[in-house]
Amino acid sequence: MVSPVLLIAVPLGLAFAIPLFTLFWKGSAKYIPPVALGFNLIVSLLLLPRALENPVIVTIGGWGPSISINLVAGPVGVLFSVIIALVGLLVSVYALDYIKEGATEKYHTLYLLLLTGATGVVLTGDIFNLFVFFEILCISSYALVAYHRDKAGIESAVKYLIQGAVGSSLLLIGIGLLYGQFGTLNMADIARNIKEVGSISVFVPMVLIITGLGVEAAIFPLNAWLPDAHSSAPSSVSAILSGIAIEVGLYAVVRVIFTIFGAQSILLFLALLGILTLLVGEMCAFSQNNIKRMLAYSSIGQIGLILFALAIATSYGVTGGLFGVLSHSLSKALLFLTVGYMVYGAGSMEISALEGMGKKMPLTCLAFTIGAFSLVGLPPFIGFPCKFLIVRAALATQQIGFFVLIGLALLGTVIEGAYFFRIVQVLYFKGEKSNQPRAEAPVAALIPMFIFVALIVIVGVYPKPVTDVLSSAASELLSRTEYIKTVLGGIL
């Protein structure tokens, strides 16, 4: 009888035990995150069939739903924890060889705690618990961005910290206003009491909470911290930040809007904001010369596209958005992992320094190319069914506004294709410095990269089983009354 609590309690326990392990066996710290995340992956996959029929609801402490905190492991929650555990496991295997200097056991502790915080955010059903796990996620990422302790890292971490801390304070004010009016902190209970969003006493907390969560979700104009932070962090950390942290932030925004507030009136505004984020991200990425900064701006662009898809708020739209989350996690994590060793081999992050890498590290550059094509949306990779679903969702709404916006989104995709093809050209077709010694990335890095490649290709060619899971997850997000009935009616 597996309980969703184990998904949070066991990694926490192992993370607390890492200092004890390093006292007895030095250097054992780097093996603990893969063990913990492997456990999480197995438990989430075991929970998935049960969660698809009925959300698994677990109370902490055993009293009724509003009296204690409850975890709601529905299709969305378990889907996200599968993605978090999978990407986290592969990146932690990569980090076995990649992280060599500095206080390495502290890196591994912070890494495991970041992923535990992310799992807690997606599984919880109580809004203050969401705040606490969200803070676990954010504070570990502030510390991990500064891990290399060089000039760029510390400066980016300071700016990220200040913006993130202001965001969390706004989130807390919103939670306080909600508690003062409704007297409860359970998401389903608050949702039951909110009939309409028009009154100002409900509108103001909603704006505050969305702004607070939006700093981490990288919605324009709250994403000024992202290019600096994702480009100065170590590459394995950038992979996790771009692949998991901003998606989990976006999940929190969407959960608040759909389930707690049920706000239909601001969805058009969110769709506009999503397309604006997409265009700003892609246009800034096009003019970059630093490859990690370019990938960071591309993350902003993709989050804009996913936000637009989720704001369409039909079953197709939300399914497309969730598929976008899966596709972006896998592709962007793969891109950052390959760039890590490419930058290490070239000695600099400028794109011009990467000329001819295709001959020096052929396997790594092949993985990069597959990741790039998948992000742009070429078949047979995972990006293609994702973008196809989003376009179909926008066209199915039959509203002229959405037609215009999806046209702009396709324009953004074209720009994205342009700058990724430019990099592929630099990697393979430039640079006459032949006779470079082959200096391939180590095996511990190649295995995760090629598992990502395999997943990208498999899900791209057979998307049907994945889309079935995603559409039941989408219906859980969209149906507010179902959620309230399941949580409050089920365990009384």
Added chain:
Amino acid sequence: MSFLANYIYYTGAFGLILIGLYIILVKHNLIKVIIGLGVLDTGVNLFLISVGYITKGTAPIFSKPDIDPERMIDPVPQALVLTAIVIGVAVLALALSLAIRLYQHYGTLNLRKIREQKW
């Protein structure tokens, strides 16, 4: 005047929040910004506590078995503020350690001059 007597705690809490936000938005020295963050945290905690007050209430501790439970104040905001204070302390500690390292690298704490990362 009775408006002020009733809402003095809310006014104080929001005054602190607005002062903290102003410091963070306007000042250039990193230590002043961190102090502003501390003021903002204090304001938010004060606001959360004042949500839980009952008029003429007392602390929710049953130290004698015959204390009237109707007159006890709400215990939940106190638990929320306990957590929020600790989280605020954690963020401030991390911010100060980053400020130490930043000063070692740049020699100054003026945020306008620390702009290595451009477009």
Added chain:
Amino acid sequence: MRRIAAILLLVIVAVGISRSLVKIPFGAPKKKVATHYINEGVKETGSANIVTSVVVNYRGFDTLGEVTVLFIAAVGLGAVLTRSGGKETRPIEPASLILSTGCKVLFPLILVFGSYIFIHGHLTPGGGFQGGAIIASGFLLIYLGCRAGRISPEASKVAESSGGLVFILIGLLGLLFGGHFLSNFLPKGTVNTLFSAGIIPIIYIAIGFKVGSELAGIIDNLIEES
């Protein structure tokens, strides 16, 4: 220019928030969740201090998260402030006689007071975090007064890790014996005595050790650096 924009933004925020505060009158009577805690709290958890039963038992998961946040701050601070070179030794000037003697006298008293606060968390105001902070201030006094003393990093690591592990183990034992994570499976005893309230004193003692050693570790890292 920037000041004017900031003031404008703050005026909008202030107006918005004050208009929504109308629904939360100051001193309003309690709503349903709070009434349940106060009326049933002593019977269900056995602790006389209702705030403690909310923090540790009803909303114990938040406390677990809070303990984790403090752990992350201590580890992150250690990671940012690691010195890659060796430790440089500077001549330490000894403190004056009054200061060093006073510190040596006060330190055990502060430790006893801090321990009293976290052991009696379920009877009087206080608890693990407050007691841990007092213990850490005792260590700060030692750093300021007897300047050559340092806490041993191994002892601090053991205290920190075992505090956190005890918390999670009690939660998992609750899952095993009571069917729910963090359920109160030990006997509740009589109210207002020291050995009452099931798992609450044990968790608070673990938290007290953890927070005390963590904050002392943070102070140690910052003093090493300066």
